[in-house]
Amino acid sequence: MLSLSNPELLKSSCFINGEWVGADSGDTIDVINPADDSVIIDVPVMGQKETEAAIGFAATAWKPWKKTTAKHRAQILRRWFDLIMANQDDLGKILSAEQGKPIPEAKGEIAYAASFIEWFSEEAKRTYGDVIPEVVPGTRLTVRKEPIGVCAAVTPWNFPAAMITRKAGPALAAGCPIIIKPASQTPLTAFALAYLAHEAGVPAGVLQVINGRSSEIGTALCENPTVRKLSFTGSTDIGKLLMQQCAANVKKVSLELGGNAPFIVFDDADLDKSVEGALIAKFRNNGQTCVCANRILVQSGVYDAFSAKLAAAVDKLVVADGATAGAELGPLIDRKAYRSIKAMIDDATAKGAVQITSRNVEFDEQQRFMNPVVLGDAQRSMDFYADEIFGPVAALFKFDSIDDAIEMANDTEYGLASYMYTQSISTYIHVSEALEYGMVGVNTGLISNEVAPFGGIKSSGIGREGSKYGIEDYLEIKYVCLGGL
Numbered sequence: 001m002l003s004l005s006n007p008e009l010l011k012s013s014c015f016i017n018g019e020w021v022g023a024d025s026g027d028t029i030d031v032i033n034p035a036d037d038s039v040i041i042d043v044p045v046m047g048q049k050e051t052e053a054a055i056g057f058a059a060t061a062w063k064p065w066k067k068t069t070a071k072h073r074a075q076i077l078r079r080w081f082d083l084i085m086a087n088q089d090d091l092g093k094i095l096s097a098e099q100g101k102p103i104p105e106a107k108g109e110i111a112y113a114a115s116f117i118e119w120f121s122e123e124a125k126r127t128y129g130d131v132i133p134e135v136v137p138g139t140r141l142t143v144r145k146e147p148i149g150v151c152a153a154v155t156p157w158n159f160p161a162a163m164i165t166r167k168a169g170p171a172l173a174a175g176c177p178i179i180i181k182p183a184s185q186t187p188l189t190a191f192a193l194a195y196l197a198h199e200a201g202v203p204a205g206v207l208q209v210i211n212g213r214s215s216e217i218g219t220a221l222c223e224n225p226t227v228r229k230l231s232f233t234g235s236t237d238i239g240k241l242l243m244q245q246c247a248a249n250v251k252k253v254s255l256e257l258g259g260n261a262p263f264i265v266f267d268d269a270d271l272d273k274s275v276e277g278a279l280i281a282k283f284r285n286n287g288q289t290c291v292c293a294n295r296i297l298v299q300s301g302v303y304d305a306f307s308a309k310l311a312a313a314v315d316k317l318v319v320a321d322g323a324t325a326g327a328e329l330g331p332l333i334d335r336k337a338y339r340s341i342k343a344m345i346d347d348a349t350a351k352g353a354v355q356i357t358s359r360n361v362e363f364d365e366q367q368r369f370m371n372p373v374v375l376g377d378a379q380r381s382m383d384f385y386a387d388e389i390f391g392p393v394a395a396l397f398k399f400d401s402i403d404d405a406i407e408m409a410n411d412t413e414y415g416l417a418s419y420m421y422t423q424s425i426s427t428y429i430h431v432s433e434a435l436e437y438g439m440v441g442v443n444t445g446l447i448s449n450e451v452a453p454f455g456g457i458k459s460s461g462i463g464r465e466g467s468k469y470g471i472e473d474y475l476e477i478k479y480v481c482l483g484g485l
Protein backbone atom coordinates (compact mmCIF):
# COMPACT_ATOMS: atom_id res chain seq x y z
CA MET A 1 0.00 0.00 0.00
CA LEU A 2 1.29 3.47 -0.83
CA SER A 3 2.23 5.50 2.20
CA LEU A 4 0.75 8.97 1.70
CA SER A 5 0.48 12.00 4.00
CA ASN A 6 -3.01 12.52 2.60
CA PRO A 7 -4.58 9.06 2.03
CA GLU A 8 -7.69 10.78 0.58
CA LEU A 9 -5.73 11.22 -2.64
CA LEU A 10 -5.72 7.51 -3.45
CA LYS A 11 -9.15 6.84 -4.95
CA SER A 12 -10.62 3.66 -6.32
CA SER A 13 -13.72 5.23 -7.88
CA CYS A 14 -14.49 7.45 -10.83
CA PHE A 15 -15.52 11.06 -10.27
CA ILE A 16 -18.86 11.86 -11.86
CA ASN A 17 -21.06 14.87 -11.08
CA GLY A 18 -19.17 15.55 -7.85
CA GLU A 19 -19.51 11.96 -6.55
CA TRP A 20 -17.04 9.08 -6.26
CA VAL A 21 -18.78 6.20 -8.00
CA GLY A 22 -18.21 2.67 -9.27
CA ALA A 23 -19.25 1.19 -12.62
CA ASP A 24 -22.94 0.30 -13.05
CA SER A 25 -21.82 -3.30 -13.63
CA GLY A 26 -19.57 -3.30 -10.57
CA ASP A 27 -16.66 -4.30 -12.86
CA THR A 28 -13.19 -3.30 -11.71
CA ILE A 29 -9.62 -3.65 -12.97
CA ASP A 30 -6.32 -3.63 -11.07
CA VAL A 31 -3.89 -0.75 -11.45
CA ILE A 32 -0.44 -2.32 -11.59
CA ASN A 33 2.91 -0.92 -10.50
CA PRO A 34 5.13 -1.59 -13.56
CA ALA A 35 8.25 -1.82 -11.36
CA ASP A 36 7.15 -5.05 -9.63
CA ASP A 37 3.74 -5.97 -11.09
CA SER A 38 2.12 -5.45 -7.67
CA VAL A 39 -1.49 -4.30 -7.50
CA ILE A 40 -1.80 -0.72 -6.21
CA ILE A 41 -5.61 -0.66 -6.02
CA ASP A 42 -8.54 -1.56 -8.26
CA VAL A 43 -10.63 0.94 -10.18
CA PRO A 44 -14.01 0.86 -11.96
CA VAL A 45 -14.38 -0.21 -15.56
CA MET A 46 -17.05 2.04 -17.03
CA GLY A 47 -18.47 2.19 -20.53
CA GLN A 48 -20.94 3.92 -22.79
CA LYS A 49 -23.81 4.27 -20.29
CA GLU A 50 -21.78 6.02 -17.60
CA THR A 51 -20.17 8.23 -20.27
CA GLU A 52 -23.56 9.36 -21.57
CA ALA A 53 -24.58 10.17 -18.02
CA ALA A 54 -21.40 12.18 -17.47
CA ILE A 55 -22.07 14.13 -20.70
CA GLY A 56 -25.54 14.98 -19.40
CA PHE A 57 -24.14 16.20 -16.07
CA ALA A 58 -21.53 18.27 -17.87
CA ALA A 59 -24.20 19.90 -20.05
CA THR A 60 -26.18 20.84 -16.94
CA ALA A 61 -23.08 22.13 -15.16
CA TRP A 62 -22.08 24.20 -18.18
CA LYS A 63 -25.04 26.59 -17.89
CA PRO A 64 -24.00 28.19 -14.57
CA TRP A 65 -20.24 27.66 -15.16
CA LYS A 66 -20.16 29.65 -18.40
CA LYS A 67 -21.90 32.54 -16.61
CA THR A 68 -19.26 32.80 -13.88
CA THR A 69 -16.81 35.64 -14.23
CA ALA A 70 -13.32 35.00 -15.53
CA LYS A 71 -12.02 36.28 -12.22
CA HIS A 72 -14.05 33.70 -10.30
CA ARG A 73 -12.75 30.87 -12.49
CA ALA A 74 -9.23 32.24 -12.15
CA GLN A 75 -9.51 32.13 -8.36
CA ILE A 76 -10.72 28.52 -8.37
CA LEU A 77 -7.94 27.48 -10.74
CA ARG A 78 -5.38 29.27 -8.58
CA ARG A 79 -6.64 27.32 -5.53
CA TRP A 80 -6.37 24.11 -7.52
CA PHE A 81 -2.78 24.99 -8.45
CA ASP A 82 -1.95 25.72 -4.80
CA LEU A 83 -3.46 22.40 -3.68
CA ILE A 84 -1.58 20.42 -6.33
CA MET A 85 1.69 21.98 -5.21
CA ALA A 86 0.86 21.46 -1.53
CA ASN A 87 0.31 17.75 -2.30
CA GLN A 88 3.23 17.40 -4.70
CA ASP A 89 4.99 14.68 -2.68
CA ASP A 90 1.94 12.43 -2.46
CA LEU A 91 0.96 13.04 -6.07
CA GLY A 92 4.51 12.22 -7.14
CA LYS A 93 4.36 8.92 -5.26
CA ILE A 94 1.04 7.97 -6.84
CA LEU A 95 2.24 8.92 -10.32
CA SER A 96 5.52 7.05 -9.91
CA ALA A 97 3.78 3.94 -8.60
CA GLU A 98 1.36 3.62 -11.51
CA GLN A 99 3.62 4.91 -14.30
CA GLY A 100 7.12 3.88 -13.26
CA LYS A 101 9.10 7.12 -13.55
CA PRO A 102 11.47 7.87 -10.64
CA ILE A 103 9.87 9.83 -7.81
CA PRO A 104 11.91 13.04 -8.37
CA GLU A 105 10.91 12.99 -12.05
CA ALA A 106 7.31 12.26 -11.06
CA LYS A 107 7.33 15.20 -8.67
CA GLY A 108 8.79 17.27 -11.50
CA GLU A 109 5.85 16.24 -13.65
CA ILE A 110 3.45 17.31 -10.89
CA ALA A 111 5.04 20.78 -10.81
CA TYR A 112 4.93 20.88 -14.62
CA ALA A 113 1.27 19.81 -14.53
CA ALA A 114 0.46 22.44 -11.91
CA SER A 115 2.13 25.13 -14.02
CA PHE A 116 -0.62 24.75 -16.65
CA ILE A 117 -3.28 25.38 -14.01
CA GLU A 118 -1.43 28.43 -12.74
CA TRP A 119 -0.90 29.73 -16.27
CA PHE A 120 -4.51 29.28 -17.34
CA SER A 121 -5.78 30.80 -14.09
CA GLU A 122 -4.00 33.92 -15.36
CA GLU A 123 -5.06 33.52 -19.00
CA ALA A 124 -8.73 33.14 -17.97
CA LYS A 125 -8.86 36.92 -17.63
CA ARG A 126 -7.37 37.63 -21.04
CA THR A 127 -9.78 36.11 -23.53
CA TYR A 128 -10.28 39.47 -25.17
CA GLY A 129 -12.61 40.17 -28.05
CA ASP A 130 -12.48 42.97 -30.61
CA VAL A 131 -14.28 46.02 -31.85
CA ILE A 132 -14.05 46.28 -35.64
CA PRO A 133 -14.32 49.64 -37.46
CA GLU A 134 -17.67 49.59 -39.25
CA VAL A 135 -17.99 49.56 -43.06
CA VAL A 136 -21.62 50.73 -43.08
CA PRO A 137 -22.64 53.90 -41.20
CA GLY A 138 -24.91 53.32 -38.19
CA THR A 139 -23.51 49.89 -37.32
CA ARG A 140 -21.19 48.51 -34.65
CA LEU A 141 -19.22 45.30 -35.17
CA THR A 142 -17.98 43.43 -32.13
CA VAL A 143 -16.29 40.10 -31.57
CA ARG A 144 -16.68 38.16 -28.36
CA LYS A 145 -15.02 34.91 -27.32
CA GLU A 146 -17.37 32.40 -25.75
CA PRO A 147 -16.75 28.96 -24.21
CA ILE A 148 -17.18 26.20 -26.77
CA GLY A 149 -19.22 23.93 -24.50
CA VAL A 150 -18.77 20.45 -23.10
CA CYS A 151 -15.21 19.23 -23.72
CA ALA A 152 -13.64 15.80 -23.55
CA ALA A 153 -10.01 14.81 -22.96
CA VAL A 154 -8.50 11.42 -23.73
CA THR A 155 -5.03 11.22 -22.21
CA PRO A 156 -2.04 8.83 -22.26
CA TRP A 157 -0.07 6.96 -19.59
CA ASN A 158 3.31 8.61 -20.18
CA PHE A 159 2.39 11.93 -18.53
CA PRO A 160 -0.57 11.02 -16.32
CA ALA A 161 -0.76 14.49 -14.72
CA ALA A 162 0.50 17.03 -17.22
CA MET A 163 -1.57 15.84 -20.19
CA ILE A 164 -4.68 16.28 -18.06
CA THR A 165 -3.92 19.75 -16.71
CA ARG A 166 -2.76 21.00 -20.12
CA LYS A 167 -6.35 20.31 -21.31
CA ALA A 168 -8.42 20.87 -18.17
CA GLY A 169 -6.69 24.18 -17.35
CA PRO A 170 -7.72 26.00 -20.53
CA ALA A 171 -11.15 24.32 -20.65
CA LEU A 172 -12.09 25.48 -17.16
CA ALA A 173 -10.51 28.89 -17.66
CA ALA A 174 -12.56 29.40 -20.82
CA GLY A 175 -15.79 28.48 -19.00
CA CYS A 176 -16.17 24.90 -20.30
CA PRO A 177 -16.80 21.68 -18.38
CA ILE A 178 -14.51 18.76 -19.20
CA ILE A 179 -14.81 14.98 -19.06
CA ILE A 180 -11.45 13.25 -18.74
CA LYS A 181 -10.74 9.70 -19.80
CA PRO A 182 -7.25 8.86 -18.52
CA ALA A 183 -5.24 5.89 -19.79
CA SER A 184 -6.37 2.66 -18.11
CA GLN A 185 -2.82 2.09 -16.89
CA THR A 186 -2.63 5.42 -15.01
CA PRO A 187 -6.04 6.53 -13.71
CA LEU A 188 -4.96 7.17 -10.10
CA THR A 189 -3.17 10.47 -10.76
CA ALA A 190 -6.27 11.63 -12.64
CA PHE A 191 -8.53 10.76 -9.70
CA ALA A 192 -6.20 12.53 -7.25
CA LEU A 193 -6.20 15.66 -9.43
CA ALA A 194 -10.01 15.54 -9.59
CA TYR A 195 -10.19 15.24 -5.80
CA LEU A 196 -8.07 18.40 -5.45
CA ALA A 197 -10.09 20.23 -8.12
CA HIS A 198 -13.22 19.52 -6.10
CA GLU A 199 -11.49 20.72 -2.92
CA ALA A 200 -10.51 23.89 -4.78
CA GLY A 201 -14.16 24.63 -5.53
CA VAL A 202 -14.66 23.28 -9.07
CA PRO A 203 -18.43 22.64 -9.11
CA ALA A 204 -20.00 19.20 -9.61
CA GLY A 205 -20.12 18.17 -13.27
CA VAL A 206 -17.52 20.73 -14.39
CA LEU A 207 -14.63 18.28 -14.13
CA GLN A 208 -15.32 14.54 -14.30
CA VAL A 209 -13.01 11.54 -14.64
CA ILE A 210 -14.25 8.32 -16.19
CA ASN A 211 -12.12 5.18 -16.46
CA GLY A 212 -12.89 2.08 -18.44
CA ARG A 213 -13.35 0.58 -21.88
CA SER A 214 -11.56 3.06 -24.10
CA SER A 215 -13.29 2.37 -27.40
CA GLU A 216 -16.77 2.55 -25.83
CA ILE A 217 -16.03 5.70 -23.85
CA GLY A 218 -14.22 7.23 -26.82
CA THR A 219 -17.08 6.52 -29.20
CA ALA A 220 -19.62 7.97 -26.78
CA LEU A 221 -17.54 11.14 -26.31
CA CYS A 222 -16.89 11.55 -30.04
CA GLU A 223 -20.37 10.78 -31.32
CA ASN A 224 -22.51 12.62 -28.78
CA PRO A 225 -23.30 16.05 -30.27
CA THR A 226 -23.40 17.66 -26.82
CA VAL A 227 -19.62 17.28 -26.64
CA ARG A 228 -18.28 20.16 -28.72
CA LYS A 229 -14.56 19.56 -28.45
CA LEU A 230 -12.21 16.63 -28.06
CA SER A 231 -8.59 16.95 -27.06
CA PHE A 232 -6.45 13.82 -27.38
CA THR A 233 -2.83 12.96 -26.64
CA GLY A 234 -1.64 9.52 -27.68
CA SER A 235 -0.81 7.42 -30.69
CA THR A 236 -1.36 8.65 -34.22
CA ASP A 237 -3.57 5.67 -35.10
CA ILE A 238 -6.03 6.34 -32.27
CA GLY A 239 -5.89 10.08 -32.97
CA LYS A 240 -6.95 9.44 -36.58
CA LEU A 241 -9.76 7.16 -35.42
CA LEU A 242 -11.10 9.73 -32.95
CA MET A 243 -10.89 12.47 -35.57
CA GLN A 244 -12.99 10.34 -37.92
CA GLN A 245 -15.53 9.70 -35.17
CA CYS A 246 -15.71 13.42 -34.41
CA ALA A 247 -16.28 14.29 -38.06
CA ALA A 248 -19.91 13.14 -37.99
CA ASN A 249 -20.97 16.16 -35.95
CA VAL A 250 -18.08 18.44 -36.92
CA LYS A 251 -16.55 18.49 -33.46
CA LYS A 252 -13.47 20.62 -32.89
CA VAL A 253 -10.42 18.41 -32.26
CA SER A 254 -6.96 18.98 -30.85
CA LEU A 255 -4.51 16.14 -31.38
CA GLU A 256 -1.07 15.67 -29.85
CA LEU A 257 0.19 12.53 -31.58
CA GLY A 258 3.38 10.67 -32.29
CA GLY A 259 6.73 12.22 -33.17
CA ASN A 260 10.00 11.23 -34.82
CA ALA A 261 12.25 13.94 -33.48
CA PRO A 262 15.62 14.56 -35.14
CA PHE A 263 18.39 15.69 -32.78
CA ILE A 264 21.09 17.24 -34.97
CA VAL A 265 24.66 17.74 -33.78
CA PHE A 266 26.72 19.90 -36.13
CA ASP A 267 30.51 19.87 -36.30
CA ASP A 268 30.73 23.21 -34.49
CA ALA A 269 28.52 22.15 -31.55
CA ASP A 270 29.69 22.23 -27.96
CA LEU A 271 29.96 18.46 -27.51
CA ASP A 272 29.54 18.33 -23.73
CA LYS A 273 26.42 20.44 -23.93
CA SER A 274 25.14 18.35 -26.86
CA VAL A 275 25.55 15.18 -24.79
CA GLU A 276 23.79 16.82 -21.85
CA GLY A 277 20.94 17.86 -24.16
CA ALA A 278 20.76 14.42 -25.79
CA LEU A 279 20.44 12.75 -22.38
CA ILE A 280 17.39 14.87 -21.58
CA ALA A 281 15.86 14.80 -25.03
CA LYS A 282 16.33 11.05 -25.41
CA PHE A 283 16.02 9.57 -21.91
CA ARG A 284 13.43 11.80 -20.23
CA ASN A 285 10.71 9.46 -18.95
CA ASN A 286 12.84 6.53 -20.13
CA GLY A 287 12.40 7.57 -23.73
CA GLN A 288 8.61 7.33 -23.49
CA THR A 289 7.80 10.86 -24.61
CA CYS A 290 6.47 12.02 -27.95
CA VAL A 291 9.10 14.79 -28.03
CA CYS A 292 11.97 12.37 -27.32
CA ALA A 293 14.89 12.44 -29.74
CA ASN A 294 14.22 9.52 -32.08
CA ARG A 295 16.98 9.94 -34.66
CA ILE A 296 20.24 11.48 -33.48
CA LEU A 297 21.94 12.92 -36.57
CA VAL A 298 25.63 13.64 -36.04
CA GLN A 299 27.93 15.41 -38.50
CA SER A 300 30.90 13.31 -39.61
CA GLY A 301 33.56 15.58 -38.07
CA VAL A 302 32.31 14.99 -34.51
CA TYR A 303 30.57 11.64 -34.93
CA ASP A 304 33.21 9.52 -33.15
CA ALA A 305 33.79 11.98 -30.32
CA PHE A 306 30.08 12.57 -29.74
CA SER A 307 29.22 8.82 -29.80
CA ALA A 308 31.94 8.01 -27.27
CA LYS A 309 30.88 10.78 -24.89
CA LEU A 310 27.20 9.91 -25.17
CA ALA A 311 27.80 6.18 -24.66
CA ALA A 312 29.93 6.87 -21.56
CA ALA A 313 27.17 9.05 -20.09
CA VAL A 314 24.43 6.55 -20.94
CA ASP A 315 26.36 3.71 -19.33
CA LYS A 316 26.19 5.64 -16.06
CA LEU A 317 22.40 6.09 -16.00
CA VAL A 318 20.94 4.31 -12.97
CA VAL A 319 18.14 1.89 -13.87
CA ALA A 320 15.93 0.97 -10.90
CA ASP A 321 12.46 0.95 -9.37
CA GLY A 322 11.23 4.55 -9.45
CA ALA A 323 10.79 4.51 -5.66
CA THR A 324 14.52 3.73 -5.13
CA ALA A 325 16.73 6.69 -4.25
CA GLY A 326 19.02 7.58 -7.13
CA ALA A 327 16.95 5.88 -9.85
CA GLU A 328 17.19 7.73 -13.15
CA LEU A 329 15.33 5.33 -15.45
CA GLY A 330 12.41 3.29 -14.13
CA PRO A 331 10.62 0.36 -15.75
CA LEU A 332 8.93 0.64 -19.11
CA ILE A 333 5.15 0.83 -18.94
CA ASP A 334 4.49 -2.83 -19.88
CA ARG A 335 5.72 -5.97 -21.65
CA LYS A 336 4.27 -4.85 -24.96
CA ALA A 337 6.59 -1.84 -24.83
CA TYR A 338 9.64 -4.08 -24.14
CA ARG A 339 8.76 -6.35 -27.05
CA SER A 340 8.32 -3.46 -29.45
CA ILE A 341 11.59 -1.76 -28.41
CA LYS A 342 13.56 -5.01 -28.45
CA ALA A 343 12.23 -5.72 -31.95
CA MET A 344 13.60 -2.35 -33.08
CA ILE A 345 17.01 -3.09 -31.54
CA ASP A 346 17.07 -6.52 -33.23
CA ASP A 347 16.01 -5.06 -36.57
CA ALA A 348 18.74 -2.43 -36.38
CA THR A 349 21.53 -4.81 -35.33
CA ALA A 350 20.53 -7.28 -38.05
CA LYS A 351 20.91 -4.42 -40.54
CA GLY A 352 24.37 -3.39 -39.29
CA ALA A 353 23.87 -1.10 -36.28
CA VAL A 354 26.58 -1.41 -33.65
CA GLN A 355 26.02 -1.20 -29.91
CA ILE A 356 28.34 1.41 -28.42
CA THR A 357 27.21 1.18 -24.78
CA SER A 358 28.37 -1.75 -22.69
CA ARG A 359 25.28 -2.99 -20.85
CA ASN A 360 23.28 -6.02 -21.84
CA VAL A 361 20.02 -5.32 -23.71
CA GLU A 362 18.65 -8.84 -23.85
CA PHE A 363 15.00 -9.17 -22.90
CA ASP A 364 12.85 -11.91 -21.41
CA GLU A 365 9.18 -11.88 -20.54
CA GLN A 366 9.85 -11.64 -16.79
CA GLN A 367 11.96 -8.56 -17.14
CA ARG A 368 10.77 -5.23 -15.78
CA PHE A 369 13.74 -2.98 -16.55
CA MET A 370 15.68 -2.32 -19.74
CA ASN A 371 19.20 -0.99 -19.90
CA PRO A 372 19.55 2.12 -22.04
CA VAL A 373 21.52 1.63 -25.22
CA VAL A 374 23.33 3.72 -27.84
CA LEU A 375 23.41 2.23 -31.34
CA GLY A 376 25.85 3.61 -33.89
CA ASP A 377 25.93 3.25 -37.69
CA ALA A 378 22.16 3.62 -37.89
CA GLN A 379 20.72 3.60 -41.42
CA ARG A 380 17.54 4.74 -43.15
CA SER A 381 16.49 1.13 -43.74
CA MET A 382 16.12 0.52 -39.99
CA ASP A 383 12.65 0.60 -38.46
CA PHE A 384 13.41 3.45 -36.06
CA TYR A 385 14.24 5.77 -38.95
CA ALA A 386 10.49 5.94 -39.67
CA ASP A 387 8.87 4.81 -36.40
CA GLU A 388 8.78 6.20 -32.89
CA ILE A 389 11.00 4.14 -30.54
CA PHE A 390 9.28 5.20 -27.27
CA GLY A 391 12.05 3.67 -25.20
CA PRO A 392 15.67 4.09 -24.03
CA VAL A 393 17.41 3.53 -27.37
CA ALA A 394 19.60 6.26 -28.86
CA ALA A 395 20.15 5.70 -32.59
CA LEU A 396 23.05 7.61 -34.16
CA PHE A 397 23.01 8.47 -37.86
CA LYS A 398 26.03 10.07 -39.55
CA PHE A 399 25.64 12.94 -42.05
CA ASP A 400 28.06 15.11 -44.01
CA SER A 401 26.49 18.42 -45.05
CA ILE A 402 23.93 20.79 -43.56
CA ASP A 403 21.62 20.07 -46.49
CA ASP A 404 21.89 16.31 -45.78
CA ALA A 405 20.87 16.96 -42.19
CA ILE A 406 17.83 19.00 -43.21
CA GLU A 407 16.77 16.42 -45.79
CA MET A 408 17.04 13.54 -43.30
CA ALA A 409 15.38 15.48 -40.48
CA ASN A 410 12.34 16.28 -42.65
CA ASP A 411 12.13 12.80 -44.19
CA THR A 412 9.24 11.66 -41.99
CA GLU A 413 5.46 11.86 -41.82
CA TYR A 414 5.79 13.43 -38.36
CA GLY A 415 6.49 17.02 -37.34
CA LEU A 416 6.40 17.50 -33.58
CA ALA A 417 9.74 18.32 -31.90
CA SER A 418 13.21 18.74 -33.36
CA TYR A 419 16.54 19.71 -31.83
CA MET A 420 19.84 21.07 -33.09
CA TYR A 421 23.22 21.94 -31.59
CA THR A 422 25.44 24.50 -33.28
CA GLN A 423 27.39 27.61 -32.35
CA SER A 424 26.82 29.26 -35.70
CA ILE A 425 24.09 31.87 -35.93
CA SER A 426 23.65 31.33 -39.63
CA THR A 427 23.30 27.53 -39.20
CA TYR A 428 20.81 28.12 -36.41
CA ILE A 429 18.68 30.47 -38.52
CA HIS A 430 18.94 28.49 -41.75
CA VAL A 431 18.23 25.07 -40.19
CA SER A 432 15.61 26.11 -37.63
CA GLU A 433 13.63 27.74 -40.44
CA ALA A 434 14.04 24.72 -42.75
CA LEU A 435 12.86 22.15 -40.17
CA GLU A 436 9.27 21.08 -40.82
CA TYR A 437 8.33 20.78 -37.16
CA GLY A 438 6.03 22.53 -34.69
CA MET A 439 8.87 22.96 -32.19
CA VAL A 440 12.64 23.42 -32.50
CA GLY A 441 15.08 23.27 -29.59
CA VAL A 442 18.38 25.01 -30.33
CA ASN A 443 21.23 24.14 -27.97
CA THR A 444 18.74 22.66 -25.49
CA GLY A 445 17.14 19.26 -25.04
CA LEU A 446 14.17 20.48 -23.01
CA ILE A 447 11.62 22.69 -24.74
CA SER A 448 8.39 22.06 -22.83
CA ASN A 449 6.91 24.62 -20.48
CA GLU A 450 3.53 26.16 -19.82
CA VAL A 451 4.17 29.48 -21.57
CA ALA A 452 5.25 28.03 -24.94
CA PRO A 453 2.98 26.56 -27.64
CA PHE A 454 3.31 22.76 -27.62
CA GLY A 455 2.17 20.92 -30.72
CA GLY A 456 3.02 19.48 -34.07
CA ILE A 457 2.31 19.50 -37.78
CA LYS A 458 1.70 16.71 -40.33
CA SER A 459 0.84 13.37 -38.64
CA SER A 460 1.91 14.77 -35.27
CA GLY A 461 -1.37 16.53 -34.79
CA ILE A 462 -3.51 19.61 -34.81
CA GLY A 463 -3.58 22.55 -32.41
CA ARG A 464 -1.33 23.95 -29.71
CA GLU A 465 -1.45 23.42 -25.96
CA GLY A 466 -0.12 25.71 -23.22
CA SER A 467 0.87 29.33 -23.96
CA LYS A 468 -1.47 32.16 -24.92
CA TYR A 469 -2.65 30.04 -27.88
CA GLY A 470 -3.75 27.06 -25.78
CA ILE A 471 -7.07 28.53 -24.63
CA GLU A 472 -8.23 29.42 -28.16
CA ASP A 473 -9.37 25.87 -28.95
CA TYR A 474 -11.80 26.05 -26.04
CA LEU A 475 -13.38 29.28 -27.28
CA GLU A 476 -15.68 30.11 -30.15
CA ILE A 477 -15.62 33.48 -31.86
CA LYS A 478 -18.98 35.25 -31.93
CA TYR A 479 -19.34 38.25 -34.20
CA VAL A 480 -22.22 40.62 -33.42
CA CYS A 481 -23.30 43.17 -36.01
CA LEU A 482 -25.45 45.89 -34.47
CA GLY A 483 -27.33 47.88 -37.06
CA GLY A 484 -29.88 50.67 -37.22
CA LEU A 485 -27.99 53.14 -35.07
Ligand SMILES: NC(=O)C1=CN([C@@H]2O[C@H](COP(=O)(O)OP(=O)(O)OC[C@H]3O[C@@H](n4cnc5c(N)ncnc54)[C@H](OP(=O)(O)O)[C@@H]3O)[C@@H](O)[C@H]2O)C=CC1
Nearest residue numbers: 155156182183184214215218234235238256257258290390
Ligand atom coordinates in the same frame (compact mmCIF):
# COMPACT_ATOMS: atom_id res chain seq x y z
N1 LIG B 1 1.92 11.31 -28.22
C1 LIG B 1 2.09 10.73 -27.07
O1 LIG B 1 2.34 11.38 -26.09
C2 LIG B 1 1.92 9.30 -26.91
C3 LIG B 1 2.23 8.43 -27.91
N2 LIG B 1 2.06 7.12 -27.71
C4 LIG B 1 2.46 6.21 -28.78
O2 LIG B 1 1.47 5.24 -28.94
C5 LIG B 1 2.01 3.94 -28.69
C6 LIG B 1 0.95 3.09 -28.07
O3 LIG B 1 0.62 3.59 -26.76
P1 LIG B 1 -0.85 3.48 -26.24
O4 LIG B 1 -0.94 3.65 -24.80
O5 LIG B 1 -1.42 2.19 -26.78
O6 LIG B 1 -1.51 4.76 -26.91
P2 LIG B 1 -3.01 4.96 -27.26
O7 LIG B 1 -3.11 6.00 -28.30
O8 LIG B 1 -3.66 3.65 -27.52
O9 LIG B 1 -3.63 5.50 -25.87
C7 LIG B 1 -3.79 6.83 -25.53
C8 LIG B 1 -5.18 7.05 -24.92
O10 LIG B 1 -6.16 6.70 -25.89
C9 LIG B 1 -7.06 5.76 -25.33
N3 LIG B 1 -7.61 4.92 -26.37
C10 LIG B 1 -7.07 3.79 -26.90
N4 LIG B 1 -7.90 3.29 -27.85
C11 LIG B 1 -8.97 4.12 -27.90
C12 LIG B 1 -10.16 4.14 -28.67
N5 LIG B 1 -10.42 3.21 -29.59
N6 LIG B 1 -11.04 5.13 -28.46
C13 LIG B 1 -10.80 6.07 -27.53
N7 LIG B 1 -9.69 6.11 -26.77
C14 LIG B 1 -8.78 5.16 -26.96
C15 LIG B 1 -6.23 5.04 -24.30
O11 LIG B 1 -7.09 4.39 -23.38
P3 LIG B 1 -6.67 2.99 -22.70
O12 LIG B 1 -5.40 3.23 -22.01
O13 LIG B 1 -7.79 2.76 -21.78
O14 LIG B 1 -6.59 2.02 -23.81
C16 LIG B 1 -5.47 6.19 -23.70
O15 LIG B 1 -6.30 6.90 -22.82
C17 LIG B 1 3.24 4.19 -27.85
O16 LIG B 1 4.15 3.16 -27.93
C18 LIG B 1 3.73 5.47 -28.46
O17 LIG B 1 4.45 5.21 -29.63
C19 LIG B 1 1.54 6.64 -26.55
C20 LIG B 1 1.22 7.45 -25.52
C21 LIG B 1 1.42 8.86 -25.62
Ligand SMILES: O=C(O)CCCC(=O)O
Nearest residue numbers: 158159233289290291448
Ligand atom coordinates in the same frame (compact mmCIF):
# COMPACT_ATOMS: atom_id res chain seq x y z
O1 LIG C 1 2.94 13.82 -25.45
C1 LIG C 1 3.84 13.51 -24.66
O2 LIG C 1 4.67 12.64 -24.83
C2 LIG C 1 3.84 14.22 -23.42
C3 LIG C 1 4.28 15.63 -23.57
C4 LIG C 1 5.62 15.80 -23.00
C5 LIG C 1 5.90 17.23 -22.77
O3 LIG C 1 5.00 18.00 -22.47
O4 LIG C 1 7.07 17.56 -22.87
